[in-house]
Amino acid sequence: MTIVYKPGCLEVIFGPMKSGKSAIFIRRFKELEYSDYKLIIFKPAVNTRELGVSSRAFDVKLEAIVIDEKNPELIFEYLKKKQYNIVGIDEAHFFDNHLVDVIDILLKEGYHVIVSGLMLSFRGEPFGPMPWLVGRADEVTSLTAICDVDGCNHRATRSQRLINGEPAPYNSPLVVIEDQSKIETYEARCVIHHIVLKNQ
Ligand SMILES: [Zn+2]
Numbered sequence: 001m002t003i004v005y006k007p008g009c010l011e012v013i014f015g016p017m018k019s020g021k022s023a024i025f026i027r028r029f030k031e032l033e034y035s036d037y038k039l040i041i042f043k044p045a046v047n048t049r050e051l052g053v054s055s056r057a058f059d060v061k062l063e064a065i066v067i068d069e070k071n072p073e074l075i076f077e078y079l080k081k082k083q084y085n086i087v088g089i090d091e092a093h094f095f096d097n098h099l100v101d102v103i104d105i106l107l108k109e110g111y112h113v114i115v116s117g118l119m120l121s122f123r124g125e126p127f128g129p130m131p132w133l134v135g136r137a138d139e140v141t142s143l144t145a146i147c148d149v150d151g152c153n154h155r156a157t158r159s160q161r162l163i164n165g166e167p168a169p170y171n172s173p174l175v176v177i178e179d180q181s182k183i184e185t186y187e188a189r190c191v192i193h194h195i196v197l198k199n200q
Helices: 021-032 074-081 099-108 130-136
Strands: 010-014 039-044 065-067 086-089 112-117 139-142 158-163 184-189
Touching: 010 021, 010 130, 021 039, 021 086, 021 112, 039 074, 065 074, 074 086, 074 099, 086 099, 099 112, 099 130, 112 130
Parallel strands: 010 112, 010 139, 039 065, 039 086, 086 112
Antiparallel strands: 158 184
């Protein structure tokens, strides 16, 4: 049973691409909008495709404040301006690792923090601050998707990056956002179909 609000509580929602993280994050905050608690949501500037938090699953958007992912302490500036109870952080994997220190302070100050993000990068390795946050979490929602490879249908725990339809090499940049050109795209993959090309 999800706690609605508890000072010092950390909730983490994680999974690969297409696992419905945003849908659950949005649902959680939409539910909270009916409460008297004051909510504020942040997301990293690296992904400017969408200014708010949106989901492939349904057509509802949450407003979010976009901040520089290298400076997560900017969150403190916004919290000074007004009294909030619940702090949301979407796409937390893109933030610098000291997001963990920022969240520790928020928890000690009595905020309830709800985080969503990818646990693993396209390389299948821990992504940014996510593993440290999961280790600290009071409540964890671990999601999977269905493998995008035709006929597989296994649970997907990995995010596959493709460049022109081919698996991306290990040393390609850690952060590449899927854009309009569709040269670099992402799929959900099971462990068997997750491929990271070794560099020559
Ligand atoms: Zn598969």
